[in-house]
Amino acid sequence: MTEILKLKKTILEKGYIKNFVFLESVNSTNTYTKENIHTDDSLIITFNQTAGRGRFERVWISEPFKNLTFTLVKFFEAGFKNYSLINFYATYIIASSLKSVLPAGNNVSVKWPNDILLNNKKIAGILLETVQSDKKDKSLKFIIGIGMNLNQTCFRENFIYPATSVYNETGKSIDISDFLPVIITNFYENIDLIEKPDILIRKWKSFCMIIGKEISFKKELNSKPVTGRVVDVDSDGSIIIDVKGEKMKYYTGEISFIF
């Protein structure tokens, strides 16, 4: 418990987070946040997330007390245009924060739009959700859920993209009370990037491992995949894929396989 108090003190002293919520155990920090947290700049953290989820209620499994699972709440004014870039921003911040604490020689990369890989295995995921926070001023509440495998050693096998943890890749554990303040500071100190799509996407692309690669791409959840070569990721966040000589631009969809 003293560790949590220490973490809370460190985080609040940075001056970015106004509301620090520690939950001993919770189904999902995003679900809890949607229902209970109505304050901008809130951080909700647990070491025991029992029903973590990704998009479409896909399961995010995390062993208790081993990993980083938290949610950040950030409000944006109504009419905020670059909402689609928040995912790229959060992904870039997590990837660069991770890189900054790892020994050289470890390869941190991102897959469009928001998967984070360490040495080509999934290390972190982001679940970004919004709800209208206030009926009157119509500001948007962004709920940024982040799960990162730090010290877990066993993972389910047979995933197309195997999962890993910092410990599995480097043989060293990362202390959450050192690492979380790094992420929070990076998040707030670079937040102007959301207003600068060109620079943001350029920074995101410096971690991107799929440009030039052949991929399978599903436009919709249940659609048949198309195969093509990734040409670029545009400053509006869309992915451009060369499908049989024709350049296609997609705003939604999912990379189902990388050849």
Place this chain on the structure above:
Amino acid sequence: MDLNYLKKLIKMLDSSNLSEIEIEEEGTKIRLSKPKQKIATQLPTQIITPYPSITNINPQPAEIKEKPEPTTSTEEFNMSKIFEVKAPMVGTFYRSPSPEAKPYVDVGSTVKEGTLLCIIEAMKLMNEIESEVGGKIVKILVENGQPVEYNQVLFYIEKP
């Protein structure tokens, strides 16, 4: 595909309030659905298998799908009482939190201000769209999983 498994599914669907079950595993997709008017003895109407298929890949992937056809039925709405819920952004329209889950609302559902109606996904950002008014859903204008344009009408809500 195990026939007993299929039978179990059919029984499960029959005895439930669900109108549809969709299951995907190991490359096989099964969708069972009941006709809207509940007839207890009727068998499910659709079985799609196998999946994914490598045939039928549209050689020219269409970027923008056709919008749902305008209604040609005899539905009549008193438009002065209808509130149109519009898409606040471009994205993909989802009626339920996951493919297996029940839709948030159906035609006939009563909603309050703040009731969750659907999700619009844009670049993996899941936007929950809540109702701004209370009333009854009388029409859903977009199919689950379809792309929507900014300001496209998604629902008609009849105000009391």
